[in-house]
Amino acid sequence: MTAFTLLLALGVGAAFFGVLRRLTIVEQELRRVESLVARLEDRQARAASPLVAPAPAAPAAEPMREDARPPARVVAAERIHARAAEAPPAPARTAPVDAPERAPLNLELLIGGRLPIWIGGAALVLAGVFLVRYSIESGLLGPGTRTILAALFGLVLIAASEAAWRFPATAEDPRVAQVLAGAGVASLYGTLYMAAALYHLIAPLTAFVLVVLVTAAAMGLALRHGPPTAVMALIGGFVAPLVAGFDAAGIAPLLVYLALFISALFGLAIHRGWGWLALAASIAGFGWINFLIVALAGREGDLSAVGAFTMLLAACASAALPATGTRNPWLRLAPLVAGFVQLLALAPSLDFGALAWSFYLVLAAAALFLSWRQALYLPAALAALGFLLALEGLALLQPERAATPIAALIATLLFALPGHALTARGRGWAALALGGTAGPLLVAQLCAPSLLASAAWGALDLLAAAGAAYLAWRHKSETDDPILTAASLVAGLLAALGLAQFVPDAWLGVPLALVVLGLTAWARLARAPSLFVLPALPYLAALVAAWSPLGGLIELTSTSLAGDQLPWLHIPPLADLFRALALPTAALLATMLDPRMLGRARRFVGSIAIGVGILLVYALAKQVLAIGTPERFVTFGFVERVMLTQACLAAGWYLLRSGRLPSLASVLLGLGLVRLVWFDLLLLNPAIVLQQVGPFPLFNAAVLHAALAAFWLWTLPRHSAARAGAALLTIAAAMVAVRQATHGSVLIGPISTLENGGYSAALLGVALFWLWRGITASVYDLRIAGLALLTLVTFKVFLVDAAALDGVLRILSFLALGVVLIGISWAYSRFLARPAVAVAGEQ
Incomplete structure (x- = not known):
């Protein structure tokens, strides 16, 4: 059957x-x-x-x-x-001669002029469906009378569309008539489905004839009012079975209803050349198939019917799309492919003595002599230097190394003296000078630090640093010179290493901070662009040297980000932090006051320095309240987070508004926003984790937190991302105010009906304020935000608030919501219809 x-x-x-x-x-x-x-x-x-x-x-x-x-x-x-x-043959489909030219679609037109009126029409449709269902379940009238009243409701909507089409006040906006006609057609579809399939008030044959008549009426209305009416009929026809209960009368009547309805949509699409309508009907049909596959798991008989329907839908859609004028081959194949997929888913290591070293040193001297005579041999001298450094390292790693230190000293003199003397010849000799000055010394110090005492090593390092610095001074210029840059870098490295020999290991930050400041002063004196990057290197070395306290800060950050309520317990000793990290960080941040410093590495290294600095300030700030017990966390946890977050936001806001240190300002502002979202909204939300926010309505930490964050973003220079964030924070502040007003200082608890209604009222008030302010102050962004929020509130009322209502209240709420939304859309469309010059000036 x-x-x-x-x-x-x-x-x-x-x-x-x-x-x-x-x-x-x-x-x-x-x-x-x-x-x-x-x-x-x-x-x-x-x-x-x-x-x-x-x-x-x-x-x-x-x-x-x-x-x-x-x-x-x-x-x-x-x-x-x-x-x-x-005349040439007419095309397959020709639009009417007097068809109005469509205006370009934009977001404001969609949200403000179209979406509410469509939602309002859908509300009217649902109101009619709920009216029939409520009257039947309540037993107010007889089945025949109830069906007639429901049908009259749809006819009244169609009649109202005709009146709106002719009435001067609404005729200027044809969408009012379109949505009323579409709502009426959808209401008639839903009434017929419930009356025949769900409540068996009319015979199947009679229902079939009536569906044909309603389909013909829908086609006529769509021919007159255009696509919106067809869209409303499509939405209403596909949603009606969900509202009534899709399997209340069995799957077969539902599939018959869907088959007839989709056939009517295909016919209308073919008649008007609306490929979009046929495609939309196909997508909706396959959507119903997926829904039924999930809903009917295990019901073999019903799934076989769904399989037959799938086959029919794929075939009909593949035939209908070309007939509508669709030329895209992928779209033509899509229904068949989708059908196949749906049907498939349905089925289930030298010994080094004095003699040996003499050989290598003589060979190196020969290379230098030849290079002095002819520049052609200079690369060989450079290669000899590299070769000797490698040999020195290997030799110093051997147990017997008596001749190696002497060989290293000879190698230093052998390469450094001619290099410094002949550096004017070119970069190769300068490289020999730097390599001979620093290379053997650094390799010996690295591979055999026990050869000399720390003070001796320090003195040698500083002597070598002076040699490199002298070379840099000889090449001082305001243009980039590789010799200048390399000599400055080597001098800084040797100076840091030499100074470090005179201080304990825990104080390595001091010599590195001095080198940062020294390189900064040298860069500002020489003014070569490449020199401005060099202070970043000793700072990075300071971070490596301070790996232990830095690791403590990383652990503190990770535990805090993971949601640890007592991160104060993980803070490293403050003496270690400030001795190893604070001085180099402060030195680098001080150099960044000159916008030329750090050059291309400014963003990367500067961000690291700012981050370390923020972590140091964070570790210091955590000492104020010292939240080390769960009880103190409940009392002061949220307040402490608010103070830290607001400090970041306020500092970033001030720096951005004053135009100072834009990189630091962006980091601070972004950090504050990340803290707000990650901790206060997601991880340690006071509505989920027990914390006190304050007993006073509006003047409590939670509301002030969100409101202040919104204020910082609203008052920043105009930027779309900042204004979007400000809008979201404003919404959050309104919702937090409702939550605190209904729960007090502790926000944990269920959502009551009063609180749910308060959310809708508060958000509606924000939306209306934004719309009013956007219209009166000609602020396009505010109007868009108000329209978007109004749409979200509308959907909330549909999906959440209305679920708590039943009976007459549900019907009245949908009727009122539909009428109000249509009125808002009509009024806002009149605002959009103002002269184009005025609207363009606002945008």
């Missing part, structure tokens, strides 16, 4: 396709004749007008041009016949 019914539905759909195809051809011919008659009347009127000179007649030998004006005395019927014979 189910298969027979589905085949019957397919046959009816095919018949619709054939009849509507013929109607389309006839309509095209009528439109062409009407176009010719209108063109003839226009030319006759121009020929008869005394203000317009008649066009000269074309010579008889020339064929008539399309723009030539024929004499007015030609009989209209003959003219129409001749023009029709010469």
Whole structure:
């Protein structure tokens, strides 16, 4: 029986396709004749007008041009016949001549002018459906009377659409008539489905005939009012079974209803050439199939019917899309592919003595001599230096190394002296000077630190640093010079290493901070761009040297980010932190006051320094309240977070507004926002984790926190991201105010009906304020934000608030909501209809 019914539905759909195809051809011919008659009347009127000179007649030998004006005395019927014979074949589908030209779609037009009115129409549809259901479940009237009243509700909506189409106040906005007509059609579909399939008030054959009649009416209304009516009918027809209970009368009647409804949509799409409608109907049909596959798991008989419906839908959609004028081959294949997928888803290591070293040193001397004679050999000298450094390192790692230190000293003199003497010849000799000065010393110090005492190493390092610094001074210039940059870098490295020999290991931050300041002063003196990057290197070295306290800060950060309520317990000793990290960080941040410092590395290294500095300030700030017990966390946890977050936001806001240190300002502001979202909204939300926010309505930590954060963003220079964040924070402040007002200092607890309504009221107030302010102050962003929030509140009322209502209250709420939204949309569309110059000036 189910298969027979589905085949019957397919046959009816095919018949619709054939009849509507013929109607389309006839309509095209009528439109062409009407176009010719209108063109003839226009030319006759121009020929008869005394203000317009008649066009000269074309010579008889020339064929008539399309723009030539024929004499007015030609009989209209003959003219129409001749023009029709010469005219090229009409396209498959032609839009009406008097079809209005569509305005370009934009977000404000969509949200403010279209979306609310569509939602309002859907509300009217649901109101009619709930009216029928409520009246039947309550037993107020007899089944026949109730069905007639429901049908009258749909007819009243259609009649109201006709009145709105003719009434001057609403005729200027055709969408009012469109949405009312669509709502009426959708209401009739829903009424027929519930009356026949759910409550068995009418026979299947009668219901089928009535569905055909409603479909014909929907087609006529869509021909008159255009796509919006078709969209409303589509939405209403597909949503009606969900509202009534999709399986209340069994799956077979539901599939028959869907088959007939989709067939009607396909017919209308073919008749008007609306490929989008056929595609939308196909997508909705496959959506129902997926829903039914999940809902009917384990019910083999019903799933077989769904499989038959899937096959029919794929075939019909593949036939309907080309008939609507769709040329994209992928879209044509999509229904079949989707059908196959749905059906598939349905089925389940040298010994080094003095003699050996003499060989290597003599060879190196020979290379240097040849390089002195001819520059061609200079690369060989450079290679010899590298080779000797590698050998030195290997030799110093051996147990017997008596000759190696002497060899290292000889190598230093061998390369450094000629290098410094001949550095004017070019960069290669400068490289030999730097390599000979620092290379053997650094390798020996690295591989055999026990050879000399720390003070001896320090003295040698400082002596070598002076040699490198002298080389840099000789090449001082305001342009980038690789010799200058390399010599400055080597001098800084040797100075840091030499100074470090005179202080304990825990105080390495002091020599590194001094080197940062020294390189900064040298860069500002020499003014070579490449020198401004060098202070970043000793700072990075300071971070590496302070790996232990830095690791403590990283652990503190990770535990805090993971939601530890007592991160104060993980803070490293403050003496270690400030001795190893604070001095280098402070030195680098001080250098950043000069915008030239750090050069291309400013963003990366500066961000690291700012981050370390913030962590140090954070560790210090955590000492104030010293939250080390759960009880103190409940009392002061949220307040402490608010103070820290607001300090970041306020500092970033001030720096951005004053134009100082924009990089630091961005980091602080971003940190504050991240803290707010991660800790206060997600991880340690006081509505989830027990914390006290304060007993006073509005003047409590939670509300002030969100409100202040919104204020910082609203008052920043105009930026779309900042204003979007400000809007979200404003919404959060309104919701927190409602939550605190209903729960007190502790925000944990269930959401009551009063609180739920308070959310809707507060958000509605914010939306209306934004709309009012956006219109009066001509602020486009505020209008968009107000419209978006109004839409969200509307959906909340639909999906949440209305679920708590039943009976008459639900019906009245949907009726009132639909009327109000239609009114808002109509009024806002009048605002959008103001002169284009004024609207463009606002935007």
